[in-house]
Amino acid sequence: MNLGGFKNKEVLVDLTSGSVDYRPVNEEYAKKFIGGRGLGVKYVLDNGPEVEPLSEDNILCIMTGPVTGSRSSMSGRLCVVTKSPLTGTVTDSHMGGWTAARLKWAGIDNIIFKGKSDKPVYLYIENGQAELRDASDLWGKSTRATVQAFKDKYGADDLSVMTIGQAGENKVRFAGFMNEHDRAAGRGGTGAVAGFKLLKAIVIKATQKGNMPEAKNADEYKEANKKAVKAILDGGLTAPNKGGLSVYGTNVLTNLINEVGALPTMNSQATNWDEAEKHSGEWVNEHLLVANNTCHACPVACKIEVEVKEGKYKTRVESFEFESAWALGANSGLSNSEAIAYLIDLCNEYGMDTIELGHCLSVTMEAFEKGLVDEKLDWGDADSMIEMTRKIAHREGFGGVLAEGPARATAMWGAPELSMSVKGQSIPAYDPRGIQGIGLGYATSNRGACHLRGYTVASEIAGIPEPTDRLAAEGKGELLKVFQDLLSFSDSMNICKFSSFSENAEHYAEQYSGMTGIPMTAEDVMLAGERIYNLERYYNNLAGFDKAEDDFLPKRFTEEGATGNSAGSVSRMDIMLDEYYNVRGWKDGVVPTEKLVELGIIEKADSGETVEQ
Amino acid sequence: MNLGGFKNKEVLVDLTSGSVDYRPVNEEYAKKFIGGRGLGVKYVLDNGPEVEPLSEDNILCIMTGPVTGSRSSMSGRLCVVTKSPLTGTVTDSHMGGWTAARLKWAGIDNIIFKGKSDKPVYLYIENGQAELRDASDLWGKSTRATVQAFKDKYGADDLSVMTIGQAGENKVRFAGFMNEHDRAAGRGGTGAVAGFKLLKAIVIKATQKGNMPEAKNADEYKEANKKAVKAILDGGLTAPNKGGLSVYGTNVLTNLINEVGALPTMNSQATNWDEAEKHSGEWVNEHLLVANNTCHACPVACKIEVEVKEGKYKTRVESFEFESAWALGANSGLSNSEAIAYLIDLCNEYGMDTIELGHCLSVTMEAFEKGLVDEKLDWGDADSMIEMTRKIAHREGFGGVLAEGPARATAMWGAPELSMSVKGQSIPAYDPRGIQGIGLGYATSNRGACHLRGYTVASEIAGIPEPTDRLAAEGKGELLKVFQDLLSFSDSMNICKFSSFSENAEHYAEQYSGMTGIPMTAEDVMLAGERIYNLERYYNNLAGFDKAEDDFLPKRFTEEGATGNSAGSVSRMDIMLDEYYNVRGWKDGVVPTEKLVELGIIEKADSGETVEQ
Numbered sequence A, B: 001m002n003l004g005g006f007k008n009k010e011v012l013v014d015l016t017s018g019s020v021d022y023r024p025v026n027e028e029y030a031k032k033f034i035g036g037r038g039l040g041v042k043y044v045l046d047n048g049p050e051v052e053p054l055s056e057d058n059i060l061c062i063m064t065g066p067v068t069g070s071r072s073s074m075s076g077r078l079c080v081v082t083k084s085p086l087t088g089t090v091t092d093s094h095m096g097g098w099t100a101a102r103l104k105w106a107g108i109d110n111i112i113f114k115g116k117s118d119k120p121v122y123l124y125i126e127n128g129q130a131e132l133r134d135a136s137d138l139w140g141k142s143t144r145a146t147v148q149a150f151k152d153k154y155g156a157d158d159l160s161v162m163t164i165g166q167a168g169e170n171k172v173r174f175a176g177f178m179n180e181h182d183r184a185a186g187r188g189g190t191g192a193v194a195g196f197k198l199l200k201a202i203v204i205k206a207t208q209k210g211n212m213p214e215a216k217n218a219d220e221y222k223e224a225n226k227k228a229v230k231a232i233l234d235g236g237l238t239a240p241n242k243g244g245l246s247v248y249g250t251n252v253l254t255n256l257i258n259e260v261g262a263l264p265t266m267n268s269q270a271t272n273w274d275e276a277e278k279h280s281g282e283w284v285n286e287h288l289l290v291a292n293n294t295c296h297a298c299p300v301a302c303k304i305e306v307e308v309k310e311g312k313y314k315t316r317v318e319s320f321e322f323e324s325a326w327a328l329g330a331n332s333g334l335s336n337s338e339a340i341a342y343l344i345d346l347c348n349e350y351g352m353d354t355i356e357l358g359h360c361l362s363v364t365m366e367a368f369e370k371g372l373v374d375e376k377l378d379w380g381d382a383d384s385m386i387e388m389t390r391k392i393a394h395r396e397g398f399g400g401v402l403a404e405g406p407a408r409a410t411a412m413w414g415a416p417e418l419s420m421s422v423k424g425q426s427i428p429a430y431d432p433r434g435i436q437g438i439g440l441g442y443a444t445s446n447r448g449a450c451h452l453r454g455y456t457v458a459s460e461i462a463g464i465p466e467p468t469d470r471l472a473a474e475g476k477g478e479l480l481k482v483f484q485d486l487l488s489f490s491d492s493m494n495i496c497k498f499s500s501f502s503e504n505a506e507h508y509a510e511q512y513s514g515m516t517g518i519p520m521t522a523e524d525v526m527l528a529g530e531r532i533y534n535l536e537r538y539y540n541n542l543a544g545f546d547k548a549e550d551d552f553l554p555k556r557f558t559e560e561g562a563t564g565n566s567a568g569s570v571s572r573m574d575i576m577l578d579e580y581y582n583v584r585g586w587k588d589g590v591v592p593t594e595k596l597v598e599l600g601i602i603e604k605a606d607s608g609e610t611v612e613q
Helices: A027-033 A036-046 A099-105 A143-154 A187-196 A218-234 A245-259 A281-287 A322-328 A337-350 A354-369 A382-393 A406-412 A436-444 A476-493 A497-501 A505-516 A522-542 A555-559 A573-584 A593-598 B027-033 B036-046 B099-105 B143-154 B187-196 B218-234 B245-259 B281-287 B322-328 B337-350 B354-369 B382-393 B406-412 B436-444 B476-493 B497-501 B505-516 B522-542 B555-559 B573-584 B593-598
Strands: A010-014 A019-023 A060-063 A078-083 A090-095 A110-114 A121-126 A129-134 A159-163 A177-179 A183-185 A199-205 A289-293 A303-308 A315-317 A602-604 A610-612 B010-014 B019-023 B060-063 B078-083 B090-095 B110-114 B121-126 B129-134 B159-163 B177-179 B183-185 B199-205 B289-293 B303-308 B315-317 B602-604 B610-612
Touching: A010 A121, A010 A129, A019 A129, A027 A036, A027 A522, A036 A060, A036 A078, A036 A090, A036 A110, A036 A476, A036 A522, A060 A187, A078 A099, A078 A183, A078 A187, A090 A177, A090 A187, A090 A522, A099 A159, A099 A199, A143 A159, A143 A199, A143 A337, A177 A187, A183 A187, A187 A199, A218 A505, A245 A281, A245 A303, A245 A322, A281 A289, A281 A303, A281 A337, A303 A337, A315 A337, A322 A337, A322 A354, A337 A354, A337 A382, A354 A382, A354 A406, A436 A476, A436 A573, A476 A497, A476 A505, A476 A522, A476 A573, A505 A522, A522 A593, A555 A573, A593 A602, B010 B121, B010 B129, B019 B129, B027 B036, B027 B522, B036 B060, B036 B078, B036 B090, B036 B110, B036 B476, B036 B522, B060 B187, B078 B099, B078 B183, B078 B187, B090 B177, B090 B187, B090 B522, B099 B159, B099 B199, B143 B159, B143 B199, B143 B337, B177 B187, B183 B187, B187 B199, B218 B505, B245 B281, B245 B303, B245 B322, B281 B289, B281 B303, B281 B337, B303 B337, B315 B337, B322 B337, B322 B354, B337 B354, B337 B382, B354 B382, B354 B406, B436 B476, B436 B573, B476 B497, B476 B505, B476 B522, B476 B573, B505 B522, B522 B593, B555 B573, B593 B602
Parallel strands: A010 A110, A121 A199, B010 B110, B121 B199
Antiparallel strands: A010 A019, A060 A078, A060 A110, A078 A090, A090 A183, A121 A129, A159 A177, A159 A199, A177 A183, A289 A303, A303 A315, A602 A610, B010 B019, B060 B078, B060 B110, B078 B090, B090 B183, B121 B129, B159 B177, B159 B199, B177 B183, B289 B303, B303 B315, B602 B610
8 A cells, every 4th residue: 555644454344253354445446536435435336236224234334534633624524334224325424523533543544344243342443453342231322321431441531432322223214323422423324224233332542642644745745734724714614713613603504594595494394484593503602602612633613512501401412503403493393492402412312313303303293284194293392302302212102103214204104295305315404495506416415315415505605616696597517516526525535524615626636645645636636526426326326226216306395485585486406407417427317337437437348348346 | 899708898097187087998908918917917017117106106906807797606806906015016916705796797897096186085886987976074984984884875785895994094004905894905005005095995886687797608608617616516625514615714724734833923933833723713613603604606605704792802703814813813922712803803994904914013022022122012912912903003103113014114123034024025824934835935926925826835735736745845836836827817817716726727718718708728828827927027027126036035934943843844945946937937036038028928029129018
């Protein structure tokens, strides 16, 4: 292995046999797919796109990238890649904190789990060595109780723990991993895959000192890093203490998105809400904020730690995020920010995706209101929401239905149209009728509805890198492709997506070149991103998503008009999807063989047959 | 239309628009696919194999055959064909009674429903005319209450009603249709398809007098019929009052199957049970029998009407069948035949498949015993079983999980190995370890696990038409093919499967020739059966069942040894499946194009492309 930034050591854990092996990182793959998300997807593809997500055949990849654990700004990200039990697509889910950096400091780049243990286990990592240990006494414990148990056992210093809660153990299809205090790899059900495998946690003991990854070209890397930090410190959204992410966290968006009429309200029956201000960043900072926290190597510190000091919603939680607050707030008709904080905390304790959980509640509320289910759940009824959240995590009673996720649950009731989801994953907090491009992003995202695959909102709302008309459909196919490709790269380098508000492809290219020693230009960055996005799409095509109908939006968005300052608008998928396929060079959502060959995803063998590389 | 036996009139109901139209029967199709099951499958294929079962796109076909309503013995069968919401395959489900005959007497061969109504409706048929009428006041009613309401409205004379209960309304994936008193088209979830479409019932008013179908060659038909009746009256299993079906009903099998060690007990954890005798035909006749009932034109009268005269299980029900008694009995650890009768009655009232319901209970019992779910349900706990049955029908609490069927429910718990099912449909009362051929039949059945696709038990247990060794694997591929093809024909002629205990292909050929006027030999019967079986397989291949892995048995049957007089035996799928594919001329479960062309299912166009005929 000749690439800087890599420790060149992967751990292979066979949970069935209990064996732990090591191998170098595949250098050819790493050059092509960068690391993190891209490399993880390649491993999952090699494992076969037809495996059952909740089966011994699925693999679970814990991935870092070439700059993880380095001094690169916002490089404290870890990526979990697997076949999703929620969507049936390949999925990758990211978490901040220090776990990623500590894994690298412990001398390990990636961990690949296969098989299924016959009793609960955790993987303990220290000094480049990994060992499976018994977790029987931790099974059934919440995420924080699990973290505390490991702190008691191994000492809190230099320790990172990523763990599943009861939701993962019970194979709730949108269970995730939690680490540090309240950082989540939330989406796509990676925690259910771990729960199925009886893998409770990964525990890492490692210090930065003497263990940071080495840059191949140290001077070039240092210079690149300095330039990137400057961009972040100068950036409108990322600059510390200037009113953006650093001050209000992601929740800076609530009032803004509500004002333009793009805040999905009560299961997207409206797109604005009078009450939304009560769970906005401004409100929370005034009433509940107690601390601003950060991740490894990040000057932005977007975390908003809140505390409800008394009353029945007494809690302290670090992740009062925009999406979480919206899913349990406007989306569910709840404006009490204290109750929202309590619900977020509960999701964190059980280890569940707040977005998907919010949709579980809102589809039930709408279905109950319309007489389609008997399960009484009223809009904004906090105490019933709390009780149902508990039932979902434990698959108790009706909770067992919702534990399948809103798309499957509504299908069970014969009312799939109530689920605001794509490929089984529910939409986040931007209504496709008020922001056209992001709707196309939901529809074509390779992991189901998601804002993080291609965050056109940056352009459509914040004017980054340049403003576009949020209500215009034309041009959004091209815009989306740029965002999707760029973020595919940053996710694979494993650098925080928020860096893209201030950094650009050139910043990434320079840091990557300096660290790995592989010359890279801004164009190379976009090409690698395109390769990774097509790799995922190829996986999904092979997994059965091979028609334009798979890239759909729920009818509500294309047929029922928006409200507020987007009044009457509907999503113009009809215009955007064709343009997007055209820009991508895809046919009805399928990557043609020539494209796969052109991007180096498969090889055209002499015989004319195609083979995977 | 030049075929005898047909009224040459089909009703096309578009539930979306509310329109009712009529068309002649497609004569070319009818010649090729006979009627009933075969013709219905062809209609469902033409509608597209990729439709969602619970969607407006699926169609629901109510089919009769060329001898329905005639004097042919056991010709009182009606067949419901659709894409199954339980299995995702094409499915056909049959019911006895008089509904089929009355439909024909009303001047109609078949009914095809498409679309989805916007309010509950029923279809009223009289004198060759059909009309959609409002069923809003019947929605929520049980099957018997619905039948009674129609009797009150239209008079009981000459009236047949086939209806769904609450289970169908709530889209329970194994809801069926009920008609007459307790006759069920139970398997595959046809009632859920109707429930989704807001179709409550089909009501037919018609008398036999002057309306029987006309035979093309009356003398030939009369002779053929006489010969068939003689075979039935002489047959060991079908002869009236000689100890077989006529005396004990299907439940004649309980003690026999238990004795050989092939009675799946407590979710197939054993294959015999000391207590099974208490729900056997012999026991029931001694303790609970009150009447023997029959269907149109049947001398066998296999129905066993039982009454529990007092106590908390007080009930009267006509269908104390072997499969039902076993599913709720040995399979669930319950030996109290009064409680079993009560549970059967409950399933009939709600309109649910007793076999699938029994598995819902038994998988929960095993999962609870093993600590995989918290829902307390103990083996043989009748009162909890009754309560859970009610919850399933109404999708209440944990019942909403089980309403998805045992295969989906156990997958939700991450324990799919607990579900004794194939393609999502649960096995009936013969353990594949004690009777090898029927296991192959479950695995390769085109509608998921089923004994009725190819009842090799006739040979392996009763020696009909000739005895084979039940524990031998060799030769079962060929044996099964014969049964599958023969029963595909009788199901398409819509004559009761039990006729095959005494009638053979020649009997069927003669009746068919006499009735329709199309010359037919015993060989033609087998070829038509093969064509229909391959037509279904072709549908399933197109619907995504295109690998040998789809034709599997649960691991319990291939890895855990049987008990009792089959002690230690495991299913030898490894031997049988290859032999079967070989006999069928299939490749890994897929019908090759040449085979489809050879059987006339598709045409080879000049261009080399294949087109459907």
